[in-house]
Amino acid sequence: MKVPMLDLSEQYQELKSEVLEVLDQVMSSSRFILGDQVKKLEQDIAKYSNTAHGIGCGNGSDAIHIALQALGVGPGDEVITTPFTFFATGGAIARAGAKPVYVDIDPATFNIDPEKIKAAITEKTKAIIPVHLYGQMADMERIAQIAKKYNLAVVEDAAQAIGAKHNGKSVGELGTAATYSFFPTKNLGAYGDGGMIVTNDDEVAEKSRVIRVHGSKPKYYHHVLGYNSRLDELQAAILNVKFPHLERWSKLRREKAATYTALLKEKLGDLVVTPVEKEGNYHVYHQYTIRVEKRDELQKYLNEQGVSTMIYYPLPLHVQPVFKELGYKEGDLPNAEKAAKEVLSLPMFPELKTEQQEYVVAKIAEFYGK
Template sequence: MTATATPQIPILDLKPEIDELRPEIMAAIGRVLDRSDFIMGEDVHLFEAEVAAYLNVKHAIGVNSGTDALVIALRALGIGPGDEVITTPFTFFATAESISMVGAKPIFVDIDPATLNLNPDLIEAAITPRTRALMPVHLYGNPVDMTRIMEIAHKHGLKVVEDCAQSFGARWRGTQTGTIGDFGAYSFFPSKNLGAYGDGGLLATDDDALADTARMLRVHGSRKKYHNETVGYNSRLDTIQAAILRVKLPLLEGWNAHRREVARQYNESFSGLPEIITPTLFEGHVFHQYTIRVVNNNRDAFQGKLAELGIGSMIYYPIPQDELPIYKGLFPVFKFSQMAANDVLSLPIGGCINTQSIEATVSAVYGLLHAK
């Protein structure tokens, strides 16, 4: 293959999905307009029930965003000032931000270079008398080793909040991510595997008491209107977004299977290129992002050449959380997290990505690197 001029291929193109689903989506929105139940309406309750059934969990609680889901989970678990929560340095800021927002302290441990997820083997060394919880992130849709996470949590009496912002539909040994710990926190940001057309989030739990507290916290800390028990949040899943998500939920398994197949095709196509390291197709991975590592400090130049050929890409994430200005200098350098930040590059993928886009991406990547 050689690199040729290609059409502009964005890292994620939502237009094909929207075009395909437009009649159903407009009908769903129309039903909300007809009922005018815009806040905590019928579609919110129906969506929560449908998601609970899909996840095989007792409680699914719609909230305003994935960040709010993390914050409310921590609050419901009673985590606050003076507490520590162990998490990964290599993910989006919302993870550590949620810990800081409740007054606790994020404690970072390095990642496993094979998975780019939190390395369970490093957790116990970071546990102190102040440690209250673990917050693993299923990065890029790849499940963390939840068997080891739960073993450590039970051994040390810790709570577990799974950050599933990128892993809706992913499974660890056959069990849905987000249903193994005390809480699963999901995001419905438009780019997610199950994305709304605005903000949205969800909490999942099997614990009745935690679910009751989370529901209270999402509506200003009240179980009964005008009877506020604590300071809560205005964090309700919008009814129109719930209606849209109800249209999309039945299609999720097919979309996730397509993502896995695209990842397989990419891996096969790139197998002879020593300049990049392709992700492993771990069981249960749903490839929210297809993320390669570009070695030899060549990532930024390579991304620029892809852009010249019309191929979109993104760096998730260029700065580890511990290196952000808010936390910089508080932690040692995490070798593998820093390595990932220097090397990772995500290529176009999606539940509706077409053959032309896949072939154009393969042609560009292969042409640029095979020409050397």
């Protein structure tokens, strides 16, 4: 049996007629940049996030960078974040001219440990970027308390967590702003790049809108140094077709996750550490990520058996070569470093079949002699 990490073909066949129809509407309108499709998506995603504003941009990486710039983060500032994330998080901080300050993670959830944030705050700290990794929100209530005490902005990197909740609060409600990615593999994915900032802060929203169009307002009059990062009208149209299905897809992901957990516990007991969903959280399982011994050998074996897996992420940001000037070394953030050696993400998408999951777990059990 072949089990892909992700298969978008069935989803496309389900939505094909709607997608082609809306693409034809955009083509016929000849309005390709910041048109009605983008406006509709911005409004819908903002409402979904219980925020006042949505600002579409070119991709999730730009969304973080634009939000930081809108908050006035720049050279001489420090931004506290997690090392256990995709490069875009740390890269956006550095591109803004600020210094990434990495603190360790909660080993149970893989998200930033709020209690380690306080010790990293200095007079140069301007913001915190928690990453809602794998689809589960970080402890935003605690992070918001710390941010308020020290007068810091919070930009939630929610690239993997659209629809997630923390004690009933949506992404974007407790932070100053939150950012989404619509990369094709995401829970709400376009057919190319796309991203969005959501916020309740009117000033951050207005500045973000200006920054994404070369810093011009009105057109051709530039008061800040922005750049070109607009959400494409065609991608917005596709996302508008997909968006009404997001809640159903999230529920299906949760069902697949529950199936994996039950099967793994039955077949392997404590040999595999399954995802921990913290009380009060609504996890949307962008990834179903386990912790295992002999991770690399297991991945190789599963690949030979037709099972695709991924490692998110094999090298934490604090020890990436590009950040060597920050002075971190192996051993500084042990929880992140240990996770990087043990995590393995299994196939996860709403259309995943139970027999495929049974096959995946059977092959894992086979590898461990169970």
